Each structure stands twice: as structure tokens, then as C-alpha cells.
Amino acid sequence: MTASASPTAPLVAIIxxxxxxxxxxxxxxxxxxxxxxxxxxxxxxxxxxxxxxxGLNLTHSxxxxxxxxxxxxxxxxxTPWLDQYPPAAVVEWVEGLGQPTFTGSSGRIFPKSLxxxxxxxxxxxxxxxxxxxxxxxxxxxxxxxxxxTFENGxxxxxxxxxxxxxxxxxxxxxxxxxxxxxxxxxxxxxxxxQPSNAGFNVEWSDILRDRFAGEPxxxxxxxxxxxxxxxxxxxxxxxxxxxxxxxxLTRYGIEGGAIYALSPALRxxxxxxxxxxxxIDLRPDLTEAVLAERLSRPRGKDSLTNWLRKAGGLSPVAIxxxxxxxxxxxxxxxxxxxxxxxVRLTLTGMQGLERAISSAGGVKFEGLDDNLMLxxxxxxxxxxxxxDWEAPTGGYLLQAAFASGVAAARGALDWLARxxxxxx
Numbered sequence: 001m002t003a004s005a006s007p008t009a010p011l012v013a014i015i016x017x018x019x020x021x022x023x024x025x026x027x028x029x030x031x032x033x034x035x036x037x038x039x040x041x042x043x044x045x046x047x048x049x050x051x052x053x054x055g056l057n058l059t060h061s062x063x064x065x066x067x068x069x070x071x072x073x074x075x076x077x078x079t080p081w082l083d084q085y086p087p088a089a090v091v092e093w094v095e096g097l098g099q100p101t102f103t104g105s106s107g108r109i110f111p112k113s114l115x116x117x118x119x120x121x122x123x124x125x126x127x128x129x130x131x132x133x134x135x136x137x138x139x140x141x142x143x144x145x146x147x148x149t150f151e152n153g154x155x156x157x158x159x160x161x162x163x164x165x166x167x168x169x170x171x172x173x174x175x176x177x178x179x180x181x182x183x184x185x186x187x188x189x190x191x192x193x194q195p196s197n198a199g200f201n202v203e204w205s206d207i208l209r210d211r212f213a214g215e216p217x218x219x220x221x222x223x224x225x226x227x228x229x230x231x232x233x234x235x236x237x238x239x240x241x242x243x244x245x246x247x248x249l250t251r252y253g254i255e256g257g258a259i260y261a262l263s264p265a266l267r268x269x270x271x272x273x274x275x276x277x278x279x280i281d282l283r284p285d286l287t288e289a290v291l292a293e294r295l296s297r298p299r300g301k302d303s304l305t306n307w308l309r310k311a312g313g314l315s316p317v318a319i320x321x322x323x324x325x326x327x328x329x330x331x332x333x334x335x336x337x338x339x340x341x342x343v344r345l346t347l348t349g350m351q352g353l354e355r356a357i358s359s360a361g362g363v364k365f366e367g368l369d370d371n372l373m374l375x376x377x378x379x380x381x382x383x384x385x386x387x388d389w390e391a392p393t394g395g396y397l398l399q400a401a402f403a404s405g406v407a408a409a410r411g412a413l414d415w416l417a418r419x420x421x422x423x424x
């Protein structure tokens with residue numbers, strides 16, 4: 001294990017004790033730098049621990065090109081982070097902390113414990129052994145000349161600074177986006193925060209809400225439908241992205257991994273048009289022709305529900321969704337097959353930041369150099385979700401948080417090695 005840094009070594013202040021900040025601390029301490037992590041909460045890694053409640057999806061085994069594409073219009077910006085710290089490096093790091101990993105059938109990678117707490121405890125022990133200091137209940141408030149200021153503490157002048165304060169989702173866990181005005185006042189542009197990886201509102205009937213809230217819809221395919229107004233509607237075009245997977249019906253609407261993957265496009269449609277259309281294929285494993293053939297068989301004495309269950313292979317929750325569409329369920333096999341293959345739900349809104357898994361918005365890439373340093377504040381770097389990128393769940397969020405922490409730390413080390421610079 002690397003020994004603690006020399007008292008005369010450069011000092012780097014890290015603001016934020018989430019995955020990005022702690023990863024930056026490890027990289028810096030490994031290089032012999034003095035590191036102090038400030039976090040406004042009573043303990044670090046609170047959102048990391050929350051992620052562990054769902055099994056702690058660390059990263060994904062997907063090939064490089066489709067993996068990078070998960071970052072949408074920020075793919076070109078995030079790919080350099082992934083090149084520096086790819087999924088294989090995350091797996092090696094986790095196992096180096098004594099936490100074996102496994103790859104699930106979906107390609108997602110988890111610790112075998114399926115928990116965050118053992119990994120975080122081992123990580124904090126390592127950082128402590130490396131001499132990293134963690135100062136809790138230390139809320140950063142901005143800059144005073146070259147100094148970092150804190151709500152309840154003395155100003156700090158560091159040789160370099162890494163800001164890793166998170167976005168604005170789940171604010172009760174520490175990431176409330178309150179840092180944005182201080183950076184904007186300092187000349188850094190910040191894109192407004194928006195919820196990402198959150199559920200969407202649907203005006204369900206009382207029957208569906210009372211009987212099926214909390215029920216999963218499995219083995220379906222989800223896509224963004226045509227805009228309710230404008231040229232898309234006239235052309236009948238649908239969004240290019242289709243996600244196969246599961247969703248969960250809730251009293252307010254619909255959520256789940258497949259929905260989260262579509263959240264940027266759905267959010268954009270709601271912002272633009274006031275609502276969005278979610279198209280659900282209830283039997284993506286069957287073509288419309290095959291499904292119509294099955295539905296053309298005699299129904300006999302079966303009720304419509306039983307017949308749809310037997311001939312169509314539909315679950316009760318899938319049949320309930322079909323009944324949510326205005327008008328009677330069609331009886332002709334061709335029309336019925338079309339309905340099953342394209343149930344259209346109108347989404348009237350999106351859940352807010354307080355319920356979102358992550359957020360879009362944050363420090364704009366235009367205000368950063370290639371090392372993630374603020375062009376308005378040399379010697380200050382940013383990492384993690386406080387930068388304006390987003391990704392679906394499935395390991396892509398944590399992977400980019402870890403990788404950006406590595407990238408920012410290496411950028412800080414490059415800065416510290418420069419012969420002439422202003423204090424950060």
C-alpha cells in the first residue's frame with residue numbers, strides 16, 4: 001500500500017465524497033499528493049450506498065462502441081474518460097478491494113455481495129491507509145480569490161481542486177445542485193438541471209391504478225412514438241430507439257430500466273409538446289403476422305381475457321394496458337395483433353429531481369479543457385454527475401462517474417507538474 005504523502009507534497013482539495021470524488025482521491029494519493037476530501041454530509045458515499053440497494057450495478061460488459069453510445073449526444077465527450085478507465089479497470093479495482101464480481105445474463109456487472117456497503121468500507125480503509133483526509137459536514141460555498149470557502153470552516157488554499165459535488169437528483173442524499181450559482185458567478189456556464197432516469201406520469205383509469213400499481217410488465221419492447229402534433233405525427237414516424245426489457249406500473253404512471261433508457265427523448269417530447277407517446281410492443285418475440293395467425297383460431301367459450309392470455313400469451317397486466325386505450329379492444333385478428341404490437345400510452349409529465357436516479361444538466365463541456373479543468377478557473381477540475389452528461393441505468397452511470405474521477409485526477413496531476421501556474 002502506498003504510504004502517506006509527505007507534509008511538503010502538493011495539496012489537492014476534493015469537494016464531494018461520492019464515487020467520482022473518492023476515485024479522484026485514490027488516484028492522487030497513489031501519486032504521492034496530499035488529499036483532503038470535503039463533503040457536506042455527515043458521511044461520504046450516501047448515494048453510492050443507495051445504488052447498492054438495487055444490487056450495485058458497477059458497469060457493463062457491452063462492447064466498446066455500443067457502450068459509448070449510451071451517452072447519447074455526449075458520447076464524444078465521455079469516450080476519452082472511458083478510454084482512460086474502461087469497464088475492465090473497474091472490475092479489477094473492485095476485486096482488488098476484496099469484492100469478487102460477476103456478470104449477469106443481461107451483461108451487467110455486480111459485486112457478488114450485491115451490496116455497496118462492503119465495497120465502500122474497504123475503499124475507505126484503503127484511502128485512510130493512503131493518508132487521505134475526509135472532512136465531513138463541510139459545505140463548499142465558493143471562491144474568495146484563490147481560496148475555497150466553506151459554510152462552517154476556514155478558507156482553504158490548495159495547489160489544485162477537484163469539484164465532484166454531484167448533480168441535483170435525490171437532494172436529501174447530498175447532491176442538491178446548490179453549487180451552481182457559485183460557479184456561474186465565477187464565469188462557468190451551467191446548464192439547468194433536469195431529471196433523468198425517472199418515471200413518467202400516466203392518467204390511469206381507477207381500475208388499473210387500484211389493481212395493477214406495483215405490477216411489472218415483463219418481456220416487452222418500448223419506444224418513443226410520434227409527436228402528438230407537428231410533422232412527425234403526420235408522417236407516423238417513431239423514435240429510433242427501441243428498448244427491450246421490463247417496466248413497472250405505479251400509481252402515478254410507469255417507471256423502470258427500459259423507461260429510464262428512453263427518458264431523454266421522452267423528456268424532450270414533453271418539454272416540446274406537453275406530452276409524449278410511449279409505444280409498447282407487448283409481444284416483441286412474435287411478428288405481427290404470426291400473432292394474427294394465432295389470434296385467428298376459434299375462441300370458443302373463453303372470455304376475452306382468457307383468450308388473450310392463451311392465444312396471445314399476454315399477462316394480466318399486459319391485457320390491462322390494452323384496455324387503457326380509448327375504445328373497445330378490436331376483435332379482428334389483424335387489428336388485434338396491431339394493438340398488441342403497438343399499445344400507445346400518453347405520458348403527461350415526468351417525475352421530479354427529488355425522485356430521479358440521476359440528473360441531466362450541470363457544468364457545460366464548453367467551459368472545460370480536455371483535462372476537465374475549468375477554463376474560467378485554472379487549477380480547478382470537475383468530475384462526475386455535476387458535468388452536463390447523462391446515461392441510462394445499467395452500469396453506465398457509475399462507470400462514467402469513476403472514469404471522470406480518474407480523468408480529473410490525472411488532469412490535476414498534469415497541472416501540478418507544470419512549472420508555472422497560479423494557485424487554485
